[in-house]
Amino acid sequence: MNTESRLEKILASGALAVTSECGPPRGARPEKVKEKAALLKDHVDGINVTDNQTAMVRMSSFAAGIIIKQMGLDPIMQMVSRDRNRLAMQSDIIGAYAFGINTMLCLSGDHAKFGDHPMAQGVFDIDSVQMINMVRRMRDEETFQGGAKIDGAPKMFIGAAANPFADPFELRVMRLAKKIKAGVDFIQTQCIFNLDKFEEWMKGVTDRGLDEKVHILAGITPMKSVGMARYMKNKVPGMDIPDAVIKRLEGVSKEQQPEEGIKMAVESIERIKEIKGVHGFHIMAIEWEEKVPQIVEQAGLYPRPKV
Amino acid sequence: MQKNNSSENALSPDRRVLVIGGGVGGIRAALDLAESRRDVLLIDKSYAIGGLMTQLDRTFPTNNCDLCTVSPYLSQGARERHLEIKPMTSLTKLEGEAGAFSATLVTEPRFIDTDKCTACGECAKQFPEAVRVTPGLDPRAPTCMRYPQATPFAFSIDMAKVTDIAALKKVCRADAILADDTQSKTVIDVASVVLCVGADLFDPAVLDNYGGGKFDNVVTGLEYERIMSASGPFQGNLKRKSDGRRPKKVAWIQCVGSRGINKGDVPYCSGVCCMYALKEAMVTRERFGDDIDTTIFFMDMRTYGKDYELYFNRARDEYKIRMIRSRPHSIVETAETKNLSITYALEDKPVQETEEFDMVVLSTGFRVGEDTKNLAGVLGIDVNPYDFAATHPFNPVLTSKPGVYVCGVIESPKDIPETMVQASAAAAMAVTDLPVIPKDREMDEMFPPERDVRGQDPRIGVFVCDCGFEIGGVLDVNKLLETAKTHPEVAVARAVGYGCSSESMANIEAMIKENNLNRVVIGGCSPRTHETKFQDLLQRVGLNKYLVEIVNLRDQNTWTHMNVPDQAQSKAVKLLNVGIAGVRKNRPLVDHTLPMSQNALVVGGGVTGMTAALKLADQGIKTYIVERAPSLGGLARSIRKTIEGEDVGVFVQGLVEKVAAHDNIQVLTRSIIVDHSGMPGLFKTGIQTGVRMNYMQIDHGVTVLATGAMANRPAQYGLGTCTNVITQLEMDSLLEEDTARIQSMEQVVMIQCVGSREPENPNCSRICCQAAMKNALRIKEISPDTQIFVLYRDMRTYGFQEEYYRKARDLGVKFIRFSLDMRPKVVETDNILAVHTHDFILDSDIEIAADCVVLSTGLIADDETTEDLALMFHLPRTGDNFFLEDHVKLRPVDMAQRGFFLAGTAHSPKTIRESITQAHAAAGRAQTLLAKKEINLGACVAKVDPDKCASCLVCVRVCPFDVPFINAEGVSQIDADKCHGCGVCAGDCPAKAIQLLAYEDDQILAKLDGLFER
């Protein structure tokens, strides 16, 4: 056990972990963070706090993470390499840790082109792998990236993302290996709709024994409607949505589609539970956080174990 | 100028060809031979060459000025090194045989030394009676030259009329009078003879009903041409002879002396009169006022040539020329007004009409002249009953005597394009009596060394043609010249009359020398047609040929703005300024050359293609025939007999065997052309050949298009649905195969113009009338009792085909006219056919029971083939998808794209005989190109300035022909012998390191300056 992270403890216990996420508001209203986090309160082991998600300016993940922490919950602070150079990252990390945030997720971040400041210069001083490595060295070697010693090292449980569906596919397992090499502790995957392909990826992961070295939380997103499914299929980069998913949603009336979406999410969890190497689920109910408890319950993941 | 004496390196005389007759056909034949580097002697009994065409005002179907059209050829004749011209000369004896004739020539005295005569005109001014003048309506034509661009450019004296020789000699400052000139006789060796003497025009004075030669205002077609001509008696003003008034109502009467059985008539059709009458009527309305009422009296409107039907439609529909189908009975002159009353009967009216006209033109046709009849005797050739040359059934230029060839009207009545085709064909045949040309024969310098004008300030000469009415009639040339003179660099600005005439050319040469000019601007016709001529002129005076600018004052100014002379004038000023500004920047340039491929590609393996290929191969040219079908023969395979009764199958088989056995011919059947590149003289064509479609690429210098046409089969009149409705082609087979069936037919109905002369295919298919006559006569032969009805719109049995038409009528074949708005109907009830039609003479609808309905369906272009090839070869097509030749009149087998020649039905529908002629012609023309041995690429190539080149590769990438490359010095290099001269690289070069010579940026900008200055 390296850290105080609740997530780490759950995973260490061998139980299936459940995380979810909460996008900070586009304004200085802490109650919005609180409202969202409250919905997830009893049903998850950690709440991802996104960092200027889709390159739109939001309350910083650092600040929103503190709010959640102060509610007694467990934020997972996301950090993208797009917006900060290595100095800013490290100062935020020690600052967050000082507020008790002990779990974080290292990401490259969506390109600024997609957000509300497309004219912004992306920083990309270091990439996500290098960030993992930096955070691990801060924790384990108690040194800054530049080499200086840290007085009071941040003991972060380090997460990263993996997209089993982006191409080149054959690189996806290797990329995971690289993140492991850099020092990642847990992985949250991209939303899984193509279960066959996910299984194929997981087979690659287990064949190399990588599941022994990292905890993989499978990404689950419930579809609210067939329109959303189509949008994600066509517009969201790195997303793999089989036609069967769309067909199934088309097969029911508009009113029933949300319910069908939840049903599908639950079925996915049931199936993924059987896959070797999967240690938990990361449920991303986009602007639909209130449904997370229902999914967790229906998937038999409730109540959450106490650690 | 003309070469009277053979030069020292003269070729052995046995290689000479004698061309008799200096009309447009004789000139063409002589030029073809000379261009193929064969020595030619052209003789003409007149004192200047040019023949009939030089007397015409304009020519159909382009309505161009004839002189302008023909003059480039005439002066070309004078300068061609292998060509000797002997005017006033006739043949009196021909002995020996093909390849080794001995010809006795007699030259009449001219009493003028053509080398000295400057044609100043003093003799004609002082002794008008003694100088030979223009024939025609009025002996006192404004110019005493036969026409302004005369060749040779010299006068001729009628010594019998000279009273004071000393006085005459005194007026001649050039000392050109040869008072003791005598008739001279020469005997020369010739290999072959081309007879192209044309024919006379019928003199209507022998007829008593039309008042020809008797009434002032009754003129012949030729006289009418002279009246309209700018060089004619009225300076190009339309006037009545009786009172000088402009006529308001003119009538043409067709077939005067032709297609008749009366006194003085000949039975054949003269072939050209319908077109020239239409032309004269159109020009009358166009040039002299659309208030002039024009009427043509005709029997059948015979507009059977290529696109001629469109011309006829234009005359009728756009020019509103009144067409009356009637042969008038007589013309009566009103004594006081000298107006003329024509009495005529209409087809459907029993009473005769009488109508008054101001002027009547008699469309008279061709008659063989007395001199020619004698000449035929001298030559020892057979003639037909009308004294035209008798010729080979499959080759109209072969006479009964080997080594003697004919072309033009002396073979049969015909128009200029057909004469040009035959002339080229006859020249090609005449070559076969000569030994194959040695490959290493060198061309030698024709021009003096060039003056170096670099560094000199421009001294510009501006010469403006008035071109008779064409330019001078619209522009004030003198005013134009005044403006030109205000340019400080313009040293001379002169009007030069017909700039392209020998006289004017000589004047310009003199002025260039006299004024030490180093730049020349010519204001006249389009540079497209006349640039080469003036470039030659510059070379003759030692100037680089690129130091001339041609300003297009005619085609792009006076012709288009003739109705707004003030606008034409100010545009002319500007255009001339552009020319002057541009020429200042012109630089001397060197033409680039490349050796020419000596192979030929013939596309199409029908009769035309095979004939052309054999002709080329016989001259040692490696020839490829590409044929789409599995075997040679083409459409002729489905024809059994010609109208003359010849067996087509035997003929075609003979050709196929000859082609197969020829060492120089490679036949590629089941082959299609898939790609094409290169340039004239060096083409590369990719072919997929054989069942396996193997790819091969051939190099060739020339291409002959002989892709033929398709038999038309429109779904009309029950064709394809009624068993007994067949085409003439099918009838042709039936006649050979099933005599019994023919004999069983009681009534046969033939319908003409099926699928032709209709809105969707407006042209005449030319061959169908003769095909109908051919088959009708054969039916009558097999089964005299069979009744034959021919439903026609106009019977177009042109030339001697008229005889078959007459014979058919004599045998009882019934001819019933129909019109498009009352077309016949074929009705089948219970397997019995009946044809319903309107009989105009009876003025009632009739029904004819028919055992067989034969449709005259004609030929249509093979649209797909011509489209594919047109795209591949970049060739133009006509509206009905036949290939379009370069000049419908004067270059009927040359395509606009050099190196391409056209023959047979790919050009337009025609008979086998006509196709064969054109095949010979195309082969002959192709040889003239190959004879040059090298390709002149011109000087218009891209040039790189290595100092400016940034080696950016833009030129390498944009060149459509992949010519530029970056050389060892690291800069772009564009080889002149590969550059096509499009200038795309120059337009895109970001460093402005490339200029297209002759079109450099400073030249284009200078032209813009010229346009907008002052």
Next chain:
Amino acid sequence: MITAEQKPIQEIIQYIAPYGRILLVGCNECVTVCAAGGRKEVGLLASALHLNSLKQGKTIDIKEITLERQCDPEYVEELAPYIDGADAVLSMACGCGVQTVAGRYKKSPVFPAVNTRFMGASLGQGVWAERCKGCGDCVLGITGGICPVARCSKHLLNGPCGGTSNGQCEISPDVDCAWRLIWERLKALGMENRYEDLMNAKDWRPGGAGGPGKIIREDLAQ
């Protein structure tokens, strides 16, 4: 090669509006090759400026000159005879050229007429693409000859992000994913194993993070 493109003409017009006599200077190097500021573009810009002044009813005197290279003082010296005859200089060179001219002729206002975009390579006629960021520490030797700094939209050094779609970058289907290219290339070279080598955080100093770059070659410098 430095790749540039012409500035919007109205911006250029604004710059030179106060001046009557303009010295318009092209460069026969990179900007000629990328068709932004060679002799041809100089001519076209001059003509456009003339058209503009015609419309404004003004007169403008433009002297066109294209130097071999505007970033070398010796070539820039060639402007000396003309500089006093001009009220302003309009340079069609890249930023290096503009500054060399401005540095030499201190009394004359010098304006840029092109925007310098990137160091690029030509992909064919009329198409240029960025290929180098000038990071000062070339990694092409370990990335199969394809630069992740210049060609990955996020300069990722350790593999593709999750946004790759059909082998293309998330920012546009027209942009190749550099890491897909690197991976294909490594595979073709049989160097797949290289991929899992961690590439450490880059030292950006040689590429400009350490202040304006400068190279002095002791053996050559005088």
Next chain:
Amino acid sequence: MEKFEPEIVAFCCHYCAYTAADMAGSKRISYPSNVKIIRVPCTGKVDAIHLMKALEKGADGVYVAGCLEGDCHFKNGNIRALARVDRVKKVLTELGWEPERVAMVNMSAGMGEKFARTAQEFTETIKKLGPSPGKLTGNGNKVAS
């Protein structure tokens, strides 16, 4: 106001448009005398600068007349010309000149009628646009060059 007679320059390729213009002449088809032709071997030779300079020197309109697309004697010169015409249109637009003052037209050698019709239509277009913006200021067309 005096009737506006525009000055129009037409760059015509030798093989098609120039021949078509001659053809219009031989058919006696009239078209406005405002159009003055400058002959080039191929429209691919016509550089953007030629169009610009023509306007600069005083033309109210300029057009490039080449072969039909696909029929260029030099394969694609007319396509290059079109691209350059489009570029000049863009520059004119940026300068506040009417882009319609330049144009690309295509015709085959036989299309005398089309040549005349095009000349007519273009002249009418320019007449509607009025004199070149370069002339309105009374500055004339004199430009130091």
